[in-house]
Amino acid sequence: MRLRFVAGAVAVLAASAGVGALAPSAGAAATVGISVDAGTSLGTVPSSGVGLNTGVGDEHMGDAKVTSLMKAAGVRQLRYPGGSGADDFHWKTHTMGNGGWIVPNTDFDSFMATAKKVGAQPILTANYGSGTPQEAADWVKYANIDKGYGVKYWEIGNEVYGNGHYSNGKGWETDTHADKSPKEYGKNLVAYAKAMKAVDPTVKIGAVLTTPGGWPDKEKAPGDSADWNNTVLSIAGSSIDFVIVHWYPGGKSTADLLNTPSKIAGVTAELRSLIAKYAGSRAASVEIAVTETDAEFSPVLTSQAAALFAPDTYMTWFEQGATHVDWWNLHNGSGEAPTTVHGETDYQDGGILSAGTCAGGRCEPPRETPFPTYWGIRSLTALAKPGDTMVKSSSGNSSVAVHAVRSSNGGLNVMLINKSPKNAAQVSLSYAGFTPAAGAVTTVSYGKGDTSLTTAKRGTAVAQTLPPYSITTLQLKPASGTAVADKPSPASTPTAAAPLVSAAGKIGSRAQAENGAPVGGPTPNGSTSGPLASTGASSAVTYSAIGGLLVIVAGGVLVLRGRRRRGLHGK
Template sequence: MRPHHSPRGRHLRRLLAGGTASILMTAAALLPAAPAGAATSASVTVNTAATLGTIPAAGHGLNFAIYDGHMNDAAIPGLVSGARFSALRYPGGSYADGYHWQTHTMEDGGYVAPNTGFDTFMSTVRTAGAQAVVTANYGSGTPAEAAAWVRYANITHGYGVKTWEIGNEVYGNGYYGANWEHDTHADKSPRAYANNVLQFISAMKAVDSTIKIGVVLTTPGGWPDGIVHSGDAMDWNNTVMSIVRDQADFAIVHWYPGAGSARDALSKPRQIASTVAAVRTVIGKYAGANAGRVGIAVTETNPGFQLTSATSALFATDSYLTWWENGAFNLDWWDMHNGSNTPASPADDGTTDYHDEGILSSASTTEPPLNTPLPPYYGLAMTGRAGAPGDTLLATSSSNSLLVSHAVKTSTGVNVVLINQDLGNSATVSLSYNGYTPNGTTTVDQWKKGDTSISTTTQASANSITVAPYSVTVLHTAGGGGSNPAAGVLKGAGSGRCVDVPGAVSTNGTQVALWDCHGGTNQQWTYTSGRQLTVYGTKCLDAAAQGTTAGTKAQIWDCTGAANQQWNLNADGTVTGVQSGLCLDAAANGTANGTPIQLWTCNGGSNQRWSR
């Protein structure tokens, strides 16, 4: 297994990306935990009236790399879907800037593993029920090469890849001194990058105008943010955005905060709000009235500290939820497999640090068997259990600084996430809910330090729980006030009519259609925690024959849990198939009773927007 940067570039990125944070112990690192064995308690309040946005459709992401010979192992789709990842990034960090997708080769001679080509990757993406995030080759590629990739992906094969980046960490191309990113352009300045990005955007969107394209920025407070090169008037971010302005759909940052201790690492998610604010400031400065439509993606992240420890798991859950609460639409952990040549050593929290950035074992050095989930896998899996795309993020407060809380309003109730950062003590937590009354049985998912699986239990109360030391717990409560009604219509924005099962039949294969809204049981769709849209309680909205091409019939079928029966309810009103990435569509822009419902390439039309 080869790292995605050269050793020198990788070291520089880790040391510099978080400024001095990676080498200095902050005050947070010195915060004392309660003495071992002491009783601790916390009060957590969930405010259902204070919403923080929704879980994004591509929010829960993971990096794949073409040097990883186990990228498409038979076990991978199950592990990916088991953690409920919704996005997979390809072809792998800095490798992207030397990778030619058509020949599946690296310009600089980098190692490319067998069976890691784009089509094989997309097969894994689809089987796992995720969507792809693709980094186009800026370093040695051209706008024409990138446009051909879009055509191959979305026109020729109907893969529906909507999220594209132009280059990886392009600022690491030597312009500011450090040189880890492959870049064959004679002019390596931010000015040249920005002008070239505009050409990429033009060429790629001429093929598929519905795709979203991102531009690379430096992480605020990290290297080389704020550095002005000789002869330049501004730093990288200001130069790039002053040229690109609102032509990119999103800004890209990578976040590896680094730490001096476990406690320091767990404090880093508190920096996310200010980081987002800084990115938003530079976007707003140049994108004008359209600044609000420019998103933020964090296409590489991990704590940069003891990466296979339990600390990394707790960091994963807290950081992903915090980024979502602050508006990031995509997070991609680095990475699935990475490997290590360094012998294992004890981590601060008493677990084993294999010095590996993968969430699954590569079986290198002293690691467990191949594809064994490592602690960060479980932290990310617990993030997936916090809620599904489209669910509403809620504000919470905790009385205990070592007990971090988040909450998500779902179609059936409220999920509460409790992260106990106390290494030696359990915590008894009392919970209160403003604007919501839980009732019935509460399901509890928990992972704690040392566990090799996630436990699931039930309890009668949603108002009190004792959580283990160094653990992540998700309480799935039931009650009034879900973000999406437990059962409700899907009403077309363009037609004013509802998605209907014709004749109120329950026959497998019946195509759904538009009809006047009347609220009957054949128009009542329940959005489940498994991302299914069910009708009659037993039938699911289904992409016929697991189709992934435009024109695939939307029908009812016995619920199977397969990816062709999973849907994302997006903030813009679209309903997209998890497997296909295509939008639920009223055929031919029809608005009349009986208009068939199908899957089609997303185009923003009113015939693809639905309300509940």
Template sequence: MLFRRRPDRLRRPLAVTASAALAVVAAALPLSTPAAAADPAATGDTTVTVNTSAGLGTVSPTALGANTAIWDSSMNDPQVTSLYRAAGIGALRYPGGSYSDIYHWVDNTAPGGYVAPGTGFDAFMGTVRASGAQPVLIANYGSGTAQEAADWVRYANVTKGYGAKYWEIGNEIYGNGVYGNGWENDTHADKTPDQYAREVKAYATAMKAVDPTVKIGAVLTMPGNWPDGIVAAGDTADWNHTVLAAVAHDIDFVSVHWYPNASDGDQSLAAVQQLPGELREVRDLVDRYAGADSANIGIAMTEVNSNSGSGAFTSRPNGLFAAEAMITALENGVFTVDWWDTHNGAGAITTVGGETDYGDMGMLSNGSCTGSVCEPAVNTPFAPYYGIKALGALSDPGDSMVASGTSGSEVSSHAVLRADGDLSVLLLNKSSTAAHTVDLRYLGFTAASGAPSVQRWAPGDEGLVDATGTATSSSATLAPYSITVLTVHPQPGTGSSAATVGAPGAPRTSSEGAGTVTLNWPAAAGAVDKYEVYEQLGTTVQSLGTSTGTSATLHNLPPGTRHTVNVLARDQAGRLSRPSVPLTFTTGTPNDSTCTVSYRLTAGWGNGFVAGVVVSNLGPADINGWTLDFDWPSTGQSVNSWWNANITAAGQHVRVTNGAYNARLAPNGGNSADFGFVGGNNGANPPPTVFRLNGTVCRTVV
């Protein structure tokens, strides 16, 4: 018996001060020139640029993960353990998606479902330990209790000493029918997000009373995906706002799932560009409700797969999707991203790019059949496994992800600065027909002479193969639908590996105003000469200033603007460390403005929404006739229809002019003008950050 996912589930330079000596650099500058001259023989059609001083975060031990399920009789096969280890999989999620909300750990039962022999908790933990991974466990919310979850913690961590750290409360509880679509078991009489939040607090209290070190995760919906934005009858807010408002100070991470539900493999690959904005919106929500505690709350993407409508599950496009989606999630603040799933079962049989696609959402075959067409032998890797294995070849836990970009739309790149100073670059050719030759350029890194090591998964390769000798440190030719990992050695005595200081600790904002932000960071190890603060601008950086202390205050920041910064340390010999983890912040709007704007979502359905806007004049002069300008933060947002105003749009810029009956705004807040519109969103749907009334920046009211 198989359990399958339901397919219907839906700049400018800034003034800076610091606590010590500080120098301001008033230009956008790369931290170094390209380290090596271009290979005279290189004639690439695409340029790849990597900047090792623009950090995107540290690879966690649980970065690459996979789901396991109690209905999978092969989940604990020794061959599976070996495959996990070979791919660098460091997290295993159990007991399996929606089964989690009918599962009782103590007797390994799931009333109403099938449990395969040999899939109990201790057997699973044997696989976890043998593979060198960590468990991500799902406590039964649907038909369980806080006491049952606490007993599981006691058994796992006190009785058995497993040290299970990550515990989610339920699976996709928002799918319990409260929004009209119900696949998730939930026996609570009250199925609202308020009830889920109350239970999360109760579960967290009971479980941490047994083991205070466990990390508790709450389930959120992915922004821009159903049922994000939907407010059920009788509720005051949607799922995410309701849950986080109640539990933000009680949890240690949030859990989201992402299935782009595209029509084919190429569209799934294209949809990955939505992930950074959607994950940024998750972080913004956590920041809003958790405040200072937000820094201690992680984001886990505990299920991901393309779920494309016309196949491309076991074939090459989904292998590229696995690599692209999972590394993109990690680069955007996720500490574990877990593929759905290890084994699943044959579905609709199609042909994709000349190869059979078995319609199976697993990364390994379970040997099942659809009609007369059968999968290969049990545990044969499918394409997604090789995509994940390429990520295992790209990095190890503790390595630093760094900024990388390409000049062509059919090639994408991702890069990791390894602990030993090597630089690994992942290159994906997303074209099904065209080969591409790339020229590689490095900022902040000097490549040694000699050929890099090369690992490749291309048509005709038997899995991920050693292809050393097929590329240089400055040029590589990529076959269609292929993944290539280059590992380049640094020239001796150069780069962060030569520095005598470590990376500074994670920066945080200690104060934040309309145009001023103060940064603080833990000191770097070693004898530091000074610290340098840089803002990321794609694959280049802008120097914001230097300080001999561990803080800096940035002044004259434009209101409502988003900035991502790293702090680097320079040693006494002038060598620069690797970057800190990044910090992203958005500046506020002026409290003393002569106008205010309130922007509220009043309804939503995942890819569309209704918004209401209220404009007030706080100044001393009467306004008779007004224009309100704002910009959408995401390219996928739009205005489709409106009322009580006139709206025009050009790209992401929106201009609103008054309607016939709300042209006058009396002084000193004497009255307000309100209007609304129906909008669309393809992906993230964050609120605009800056509104200008007749050219004046208003204070935004949340």
């Protein structure tokens, strides 16, 4: 069971669910200037970048309708066995050490069958909390030697820093080690890597880090000589292949949430600095994986603001160099009564598909109905495919986000996200390194209240009107007779981390608010922490590479978020 203590959470959800600070006042809004530099590369779209969490409490993950929806949404990676439960899950017996909730059809082989149907590569979380290096090595042997699955990416534990080391022994993460310090985790991480690579040298091992800017980042418990990240990497930096963070930026309002992707550059800059410090000559090859993210700790989970947040978050992480981003969750279930956000029902469900559950006397839509968050993620299929080149773009106003991708056929796709819940946005676009064809352009859009993506001819390459709270992707062809631009050159690498404090306070992983650490407030110790794929079946994945219970305590009131409860999958 995972406990969350968020100061004032009930008041925030009640008072700010309808707040939209990004919305301009009545009257015509100024035209927003959008610039696209098709000649400056931000890297290629990762082959398995768009990921999703799945768990051993979800017996419907392999249903035909579910796998079809995941595939259509361009999901290229599935994480298993799911969140904090991973640190108590024993894969051989398909059991939880504490007798936790596990359902049929979710054993490892069943999960792999699901991944194959979706065309997604797996990323597995080895049991650090109550497991051993030998248990993990046996899993590698079974997966890659006995069964030939070729599982490449292996996390060592989930949110291990939540084991109580920083909160007087009261944590949410299972850890049966007598010593719960980062030093012990680093030492054991090396042992896991050694045992697992002895079985299959090609596997990649991931280290759990605290998210820069989020609790318990920079904390030192009694007896520690350094914080979690510096301690772990100083010991295991030469033994790992990727680092893991969880991104739950939250926000007191929908506007706060929608502005948080701008903080990702600072987070990745700090992570890269840490990797360079401890991985030496291997630093460039050490990947960054965001294995959990969603709109948790904000007023929304399923309604339109969360749908806008999703593609902006995925793309910003990719543009900053992350190779994997996994949304929480496939199915989750509602643990508290639905709310109304900007005139729309928000079911307070962390899943992208409805689990058909009820809370507060109100029920979700029928099982497997896609929530807006699903369509936000699926919008990415109109923007890019694995291997396409992300290029530099910028917006003259934070109320409109932009991402641009050079496609393999020589075209240019531009995603525009209007964050205003009330007003349309007029945008004017300019281009460098690409001359778009004249005339109306193909757009793929998703707006408030829509139940599908809409493809139409609308506007031009230089002028568009974006509906309120919408995602619009322009699919541009080069002008006739123009030469295809040279391969974009790399953008300069950021040299300093951007500030990590938003209007809502500190940002980072869900752990910032776990076990007595309120967002942006005092920690338990009393201190303050200051692929994308098309809807078709192209770009097939080769099997050679790569969600817990939630309770918020706010002012003494328990608020159930529905992390892996019995009711969460319609049981």
